């Protein structure tokens with residue numbers, strides 16, 4: 037379980053990191069927490085010749101608020117997401133989701149940027165970012181561009197990120213104060229990826245849903261933004277009939293693999309149950 | 325020998341400054357065990373699951389099998405070898421593991437104690453649930469965890485100057 041050889045780079049600025057990536061093309065990979073990449077390198081499923089450690093770039097850390105947007109630096113760890121007072125107040129679903137990722141040791145090191153850039157359908161943050169309609173800021177040799185989380189994922193390990201680009205931050209529009217939220221994840225044990233998981237954010241107005249956003253983890257090649265389920269729920273009073281239709285709409289877009297976590301049919305069903313549970317908790321938390 | 329350049333690393337390990345040249349692909353656990361002869365941190369799974377390799381790095385518990393030694397450059401590290409009190413007596417946690425029978429084969433113990441150390445730094449008075457979640461990245465195949473939880477409660481009580489009554493099972 038020893039990774040292949042590589043040349044190690046530790047740039048101190050994004051510009052320097054991008055230049056190294058541009059120089060080496062496909063042979064180079066950014067290294068953030070390494071808690072997805074190093075296991076892959078030990079298995080020799082990844083064998084980059086150049087590793088560009090982003091750990092020395094101070095500007096990639098931190099959480100800030102600017103008007104209606106919260107910006108989280110790519111190198112912010114899951115532990116820091118949980119500890120953030122700003123996120124607890126404005127985006128508590130991020131801490132709730134982070135606590136369901138891996139274990140304490142991994143959360144000290146694993147970063148938000150690495151989690152969303154990785155492209156593994158098992159990662160929990162991508163669906164959450166789709167639910168929140170976040171955008172990823174990508175910096176390359178030609179400057180910066182933003183890609184919506186909902187448009188970023190193409191297939192397992194294939195994303196809109198170019199090899200010479202670095203994901204520098206995640207920008208999240210702050211949901212309305214008093215919004216309801218929940219991340220429900222079915223897993224076999226601590227440290228396991230989801231059998232199925234669902235993220236829900238909604239706002240209520242006098243018993244009627246005025247906005248509802250739903251996304252799913254690990255039940256397809258990519259995270260899934262369940263737009264139809266969200267539309268069905270929006271405008272409803274969350275009556276049983278509507279919930280049933282929304283759950284069916286969410287289940288319909290899943291395409292899970294049959295694996296150690298269960299046969300595909302089971303995982304589709306579990307995705308529906310996660311939606312139902314997340315919905316119940318989100319509605320309970322929402323202030324009308 | 326490979327033609328990949330060796331990289332100088334400097335870190336403070338258990339209070340002592342060390343400087344070495346390492347191949348970039350050297351994992352921190354191998355660096356600790358083979359270069360520094362600190363064999364307290366164990367290799368259980370090598371796949372980031374068991375926590376036997378846990379050490380403290382800059383106040384965080386990390387799995388040293390899933391970090392490159394070069395990533396720990398300039399860091400402060402503490403391994404189980406650095407856990408005893410300065411005068412060589414057992415720390416509250418070590419004493420707790422001994423008094424409460426928090427170990428059987430002892431393989432998981434270095435990771436358990438270093439993890440629990442960081443946990444108690446962050447949360448000096450954890451509930452049983454917080455202890456169980458706090459050590460959820462550490463596997464023990466012997467004890468059933470019951471006495472490990474008690475050992476940590478014992479240490480917390482001792483550090484807080486309160487009484488811990490529970491007897492070992």
Ligand SMILES: Cc1cc2nc3c(=O)[nH]c(=O)nc-3n(C[C@H](O)[C@H](O)[C@H](O)COP(=O)(O)OP(=O)(O)OC[C@H]3O[C@@H](n4cnc5c(N)ncnc54)[C@H](O)[C@@H]3O)c2cc1C
Pocket residue numbers: 065066067068069070071072073074075090110136137138139142145146147148149150151153154158159160161197201202203204227228229230371372373
């Ligand atoms: C035992 C175990 C259990 C886990 N369980 C879960 C879980 O339940 N849910 C979950 O979501 N995750 C889980 N993880 C993964 C963990 O959260 C990782 O830390 C995370 O997926 C990747 O973050 P990282 O910072 O470690 O990234 P790295 O491993 O450093 O990088 C991952 C990939 O993204 C690329 N990359 C990293 N940062 C950037 C960037 N800024 N710009 C461009 N590309 C970049 C890298 O080149 C690499 O290809 C688990 C990991 C382990 C070891």
Ligand code: FES
Pocket residue numbers: 366367368369370371372373374375376377378387388389390
């Ligand atoms: S050896 Fe590192 S977690 Fe098991």
Ligand code: FES
Pocket residue numbers: 426427428429430431432433463464465466467
């Ligand atoms: S005491 Fe044997 S593994 Fe924990």
